[in-house]
Amino acid sequence: MSRISVRGFAVASATAVTTVGAVVGVASGSSQGSADPVEATAADATLLADISAGNHAQAQTASLTEQADAQSTAAEAEAKKSAEEAARKQAAKDAAAKKLAEEKKAAEAKAAKEREAELKAARSESRADASDFGVQSSYTVAEVQAMARQMVPGDQFQCFSNIVDHESSWNYRASNPSSGAYGLMQALPGSKMSSAGADWQTNPATQIKWGLGYMSDRYGGPCGAWEFWQANNWY
Missing domain, CATH: 1.10.530 (Lysozyme)
Structure with missing residues (x-):
């Protein structure tokens, strides 16, 4: 689940809980004058249960968001590490190839110089x-x-x-x-x-x-x- 979808779920859950609380509160208030104490107590208990459930949903949403953030951060760190390692290996490979080319060039120059010296000595x-x-x-x-x-x-x-x-x-x-x-x-x-x-x-x-x-x-x-x-x- 992406950060956007997790956060969207959290907002939707909070909105739903608030709406439920408001509806229950209105219903409770409108019938307060006529309901008996037992019914009022039951309504209050229901409201508290709904609020508790909403808080729990919000806590779960926050936890999921934190997990998503942590996973995203870890993935970015791993990608950065992989890119740095690939760059290091390529740099080492390029350096080795350059060194080999320089050594080959030096060896060819040395061989040519030695051959010229031999030819010169032979002519003399x-x-x-x-x-x-x-x-x-x-x-x-x-x-x-x-x-x-x-x-x-x-x-x-x-x-x-x-x-x-x-x-x-x-x-x-x-x-x-x-x-x-x-x-x-x-x-x-x-x-x-x-x-x-x-x-x-x-x-x-x-x-x-x-x-x-x-x-x-x-x-x-x-x-x-x-x-x-x-x-x-x-x-």
Whole structure:
């Protein structure tokens, strides 16, 4: 029962009791002169009983109103408590998510910095140059790979090898007649490699030198080039 309905019931009960009392009083007063003492006593007793019943009804109504008020107050307090708890949990969840995102960002930045340092160190390593190898009329795959191992930084060699495997299968004379691509790295056009040496068509060391420069300038190194190659099938 709501506060309004309980209070309405209380008002109605009080009104009813007052009306009954008034009617009984009028009836008693109008017949007072002619009624005998026994009848007057009975009428008075009836009036007192009605008044007592009315007071009892009013007391019950007041009690119900107080109970309704108490229940409403308790419900409001519980709702407020629940809302505060939900807000606290959401705030904790948001804080945890923010912290996780910040930690992830910091870890990614650290990894990128370490990778850059590794690449820089790899580039600064003392490696063999194309001019360190004697010129031959021809080279086997094993000889070409041995040159590459001496020229390419150790931590980048596998990536370099993966690209050469796909592009030319380590054939330094590989030529694509339709596109004009040439050599170990399938430079397009092959004449690009002249920037590394005039013997780019016949010397695998010259081709390796050019390939390393190209991969480093464009992708940061052979592993960057290999990562791009895997996504696009070219580099």
